[in-house]
Amino acid sequence: MQATHTPTSRAIEADASRINQEHVSSGEIAIGVVIGRTSEFFDFFVYAIASVLVFPTMIFPYVDRLTGTLYSFGLFALAFIARPIGSMIFLAIDHMYGRGTKLTIALFLLGGSTVAVGFLPGHAEIGVYAAFVLAFLRICQGIALGGSWDGLSSLLALNAPQDKRGWYAMIPQLGAPLGLMVAAGLFAYFTSTLSAVDFLDWGWRYPFFVAFAINVVALFARLRIVSTSDYQDMFTSRDLIPAPVLETVRKQGRTIALGAFAPLASFALFHMVTVFPLSWVFLYTESNPERFLVIEVLGAAIGVVAIVASGYLADRIGRRTLLGASAAAIAVFSGFAPQLLAAGELGEVIFMVLGFALLGISFGQSSGVVASEFSGESRYTGAALTSDIAWLVGAGFAPLVALFLSSRFGLVAGGAYLLSGALATLLALWLNKELASRT
Template sequence: MVASTLGPANSTALERDASLINAERHDVRPGDIAVGVIIGRSTEFFDFFVYAIASVLVFPSLIFPDVSPVTGTLYSFAIFALAFVARPFGAMAFLWLDRRHGRGVKLTVAMFLLGGSTAAMAFLPGHAQVGWIAAALLALFRIGQGIAQGGTWDGLPALLSLNAPANRRGWFAMIPQLGAPIGLFVAAAVFAFLLNTLKMSDFLDWGWRYPFFVAFVINVVALFARLRLISTPEFQELFESRELQPSPVTQMFREEGRTVVLGAFAALASFALFHLVTVFPLSWVVLNGGSAIRFLTIEMVGAAVGLLAVTASGAIADRIGRRVLLGVSAAMIGAYSGFAPQLLDRGPAGEWTYMILGFVLLGLSFGQSSGATNGSFSPRHRYTGAGTTATAAWFVGAAFAPLAALFLASRFGLIAVGAYLLSGAACTLGALALNRDWGRKAA
C-alpha cells in the first residue's frame, strides 16, 4: 500500500525501492532544493576543471610528446571537446532510462559512469608506454564523461526556478551557477598545491593523478546527497505537480525546438567567455613560459570574484529583469573583447586585469544564462526541454572555445580571440532580440 503511493508515473520497482529509503515525511523547502543543486553542480564542475587543467599541464607532454607544445595542447583541446559532442547522445539515452526506470536510477548510473570515467584517467598510461593507444584511451574516457554528463540532469534547477517567488526569480536562477566558481576554485587549489609541493618530474609522473581520484570520491558523496532529495516522496510529488516528467526528445523538438535554439544562443556570450577566462588563458600563459602556479592562483582569486558576481547577478536581475541583464552583460562582453585578450601579453599586471574583469563579466552573465527559458516550455516538455537547452548551450557556446581560441591566437594573435568572443556576444544579443515573448516572461 505504501509503495504504491511513492513513485511517479514513470517509476519502476527500482525507483520505488529508492524512495522507500527516504519514506519518512518532511517538508520540502526551497533551501533543500538549492542545497541539492549547488552540491550537484559543484561536483560536476570540479570534474570539468580537473580535466581542463590537466589538458594544459599534463596531457600535451604525456600523450603528445612528439609534437610541439602548442600542437599537443591543441590536440588535448580537441579531445576536450569530445565530451560536449557526446553529451547530447548521452542525454537522449538517459532520458530513455529516466522514462523506463525513473530519475533516481538514471542519476545513479550517470554519476557512476562520470566518476568511473574520471577515475580511469588516473590510471592512464603515457605515450612512452603504449604509443597512440594512450590518446585513444583518453578520448574514450572523455567520451564516457560526456555521455555521463548528459544524464546528470536531475530536474532540480528547473524545480528550483519554478518554485521561486515572482519577485525573486533572478536570485533563484543564479543558485545553480554557483557550482562553476566553486568547482574551479577547488580544482585550481588542488593542482596549485601539487605543483608547489612536488618536483615537476614527480607531478608529471604520478602527482597529477590524485585530483582524478578525488573527483571520483566527490561524485559518490554528491550522488547520495542528491538521491537523498530526489527519491523522497515529497520531491516525487513536487516533480509531478510541476509536471517535470521526461518526454520524447524528438517530439519536444517538433513542438518547441525554437525555444531550445534561442535558449542555447541566448547563453552564447557567457559560455564562450566561460572558457576564455578559465581554460584558454592558462594554456596561453604556460605555453609562453609563464608560471602555472602563479596563474592558478590568479584563477582561484578570479573564481572568488566570479562567485560574488554570480551572487550579485541574482539581486540585479530581480531589479532590472533577467533579459535586460543578459543584454547589458553581452554588450559589455563585446566591449571587453575589443581590448582584453591582448592584456595576456602584458605581463602579470595584464593577466590580473584580464582575469578579474573577465570573471566579473562572466559572473554577471553566467549567473542568469542557464535555464532562462525553462519557464517558456509547456508543462509537458519542461523537464526534457530544460535539460536539452542546457546541453545545447554547452555544445554551441563552449565545446570548441578553448580549441578555437588557442588556434586563432597561435596563428593570428590575441586580437583574433577578441573577434571570436565578439561573435558570441552578437549571437546572444540577436537571440534576445528575437525572443521578445520569452523576454517578457522572464523579466
C-alpha cells in the same frame, strides 16, 4: 505462476519518500543543486587543467607543445559532442527505471570515467593508443554528464517566489566558480610542491581520484532530494516529467534553439577566463603555472560574488535585460582585454579580475532566460536538451578555436571569437522578443 517485474528504482524511491516525509525547503534544494553542480564542474576543470599541463606532454610528446595542446583541446570537445547523446539515453532510463537508477548510473559512470583517467598510461607505455583510451574516457564523461541532469534546477526555479526568480536562477551557477576554485587549488598545490618529473609521473593523477569521492557525496545529496514526496509530487503533476525527445524537439524546437544561443556570450567568456588563458600563459610566457592557477582561484572567488550580485540585479531590472547588458559589456571587453594576457603579470591579473566579474554577472543568469518559457510537459526534457546544445555550441570547441586563432593571428583574434559569442546572445534575445510579440 508468479509474475516477474523489471527491477527499477521506483520502489526504492517510494520507500525513501516515506522516510523523508518532511517538507523539503528551497534552501535544502539549493544545497543539493550547488553540491551537484560543483561536483560536475570540478570534474570539468580537473580535465581542462590537465589538458594544458599534462596531456600535451604525456599523450602527444611527438608534436610540439602548441600542437599537443590543440590536440588535447580536440579531445576536450568530445564530451560536449557526447553529452546530448547521453541525455537521450538517460532520459529513456529515467522513463523506464526511475530517477534514482538514472542518477546512480550516470554519476558512477562520470566518477568511474574520471578516476580511470587518473590511471591512464601515457604514450611512453602504450604509444598512440593512449590518445584513443583518453578519447574513449572523455566520451564516457560526456555521456554521463548528459545523464546527470536531475531537474533540481527546474524544481528550484518552480519554487521561487515571483519577485526572486533571478536570485534563485543564480544558485545553480555557483557550482562553476566553486568547482574551479577546488580544482585549480589542487593543481596549484601539486605543481608547487612536486618536481616537474614527479608531477607528470604521478602528482597530476590525485585530483582525478578526488573527483570520484566528490561525485559519491554529490550522488547521495541529490538522491536525498529526488526521493522526497515534494519532488515526487512535481513529477506526478507533470511539471517535471521526462517527455520523449523527438516530441519535445518538434513542439519546442524554437525555444530550444533560442535557449541554446542566448547564453553564448557567457559561455564563450567562460572559457576565455578559465581554460584558454592558462594555455596561453603556459605556452607563451615565462610565468609559473602555479602562480596563474592561484590567480584563477582568486578570480573564481570574484566570480562567486558577481554571480550572487547577478541575482540581486536580475530581480530589479529583469533577467533578459541583465543578460543583454552583460553581452554588450562582453563585446566591449573583447575589444581590448585579451591583449592584456601579453602585458605581463599585472595585465594578467587585470584581465582575470575584469573577466570573472563580467562572467559572474552574465553566467549567473545565462540559464533559463529563454528556457523558462517551456510548457510544463516539456520543461524537464527541454531544459536538459537546451543545456546540452548550449554547452556544445558555446563551450565545447571554445578552447580549441580561441587558442588556434590566437596562435595564428594574435590575441586580437581571440577577442573576435569572444565578440561573436556576444553578438549571438544579443541576436537570440532580440529574436526571442520579436517572435514572442507575434504569438
